[in-house]
Amino acid sequence: MTPDQSSSPSCEGCGISRDLSLLLYNVRYRASQRRFCTNCVLKNHQGLFCPICFDVYDDSPPPHLRLICHKCPSLAHRSCVVASSDSDATPAFYLCPPCGDPKFTYFKLTSKNPTVAKENGDRDSVDLVAVSAQNGNSIRAVDMQSARVLVAAARIAASSMTKAAAAARIDAERRCKEAALARKKAREALEQVEYLAAKEKDAKGFSA
Ligand SMILES: [Zn+2]
Ligand SMILES: [Zn+2]
Ligand SMILES: [Zn+2]
DSSP states (O other): OOOOOSSOOBOTTTOOBHHHHSOEEEEEETTEEEEEEHHHHHHTTTTSBOTTTOOBOSSOOOGGGEEEOSSSSOEEEHHHHHHHSSSSSOOSSOOOHHHHOTTOOSOOOBOOOHHHHHHTTOHHHHTOOEEEEEETTEEEEEOHHHHHHHHHHHHHHHHHHHHHHHHHHHHHHHHHHHHHHHHHHHHHHHHHHHHHHHHHHHHHHHHO
């Protein structure tokens, strides 16, 4: 990802700054290129990943292995839903995490100090996989869950841009063909004009 200094580095979905969201991704969304934060990438691509284990689907899981959110297109592994709920039964009405809790965010940046967290036995932050130091004491940390969220968003953004690039290439080829056709038509029209002009000249020559 190349940082873009020329325009304001904030999410075009929710307006969060890159500082607070850690990463912004370029994605192709509704026929235009947008810059989204991790949350907005995931919120706008429900159905492409499991909102519990954050696996990105190559193909969506077969019907008997998945649950569809009652309110949105989000698909979860049935096993993930069962494992994360208190009962062993499959819920009659499954709601994905953001539909179940309006305040839910996929990605949260914690500002815990990983060393202190480790000493305190803080389970959430023990699995720290990425740490970015801000200024000495304040350390921003990404726990295992958030790391999975980041990977899912990055994979979705990458596949979105790959598809966009393929679409752009097809579009460019089509435009190229159209341009060639337009040039051919222009040449034919020009030849026609020249032919008519010559004919007119001949006719004038005869009548003079
Ligand atoms: Zn956003
Ligand atoms: Zn899952
Ligand atoms: Zn939902």
